[in-house]
Amino acid sequence: MRFAVDHDAAEPVYEQVRRQVVEAVSDGLLAPGDKLPPVRTLASDLGLAVNTVAKAYKELEAAAVVATRGRAGTVVLGAGVEQAARAAAAAYVTRVRELGLTDADALAQVRRALV
Incomplete structure (x- = not known):
């Protein structure tokens, strides 16, 4: 799964990341058990600050779309809230x-x- 952000868009970049994950889960591109890239890796790939990606992941976790399992990484739970x-x-x-x-x-x- 490839993610992309538009730094010039009105939508905040953390929200773009969050939305793309939710859409990928809803569309079946990400299935329960699939791993998301580590925060640092995705931040580097997208040219974002680590905290920006971490914020997106925290919102996804709060919505029960993903779960962070320490060293095991962040995994998709399902379609969530x-x-x-x-x-x-x-x-x-x-x-x-x-x-x-x-x-x-x-x-x-x-x-x-x-x-």
């Missing part, structure tokens, strides 16, 4: 439609639940 949230949303839509709620009523229920 974003895909799980999409699946939960799809299940919710199916259920509220079964109940006969309109889209507006379904959204109102979500808004109530978020407060």
Whole structure:
């Protein structure tokens, strides 16, 4: 898996790295158990500071997309939070439609639940 960043883009480079990993997992290019490059290696390859790549990896770990296992490296866990949230949303839509709620009523229920 090759990563690339656009230093002139409005999107921060750590976010570009994070997004590319999430997309690669979602697209099946990275599978559970696959190793990501070490932080220092990827930082060097992309011309980034080590802390920049480390920030991307920390966000991926917080989202349960990867796990850092010390000397064993950083490995892909799966699609993580974003895909799980999409699946939960799809299940919710199916259920509220079964109940006969309109889209507006379904959204109102979500808004109530978020407060």
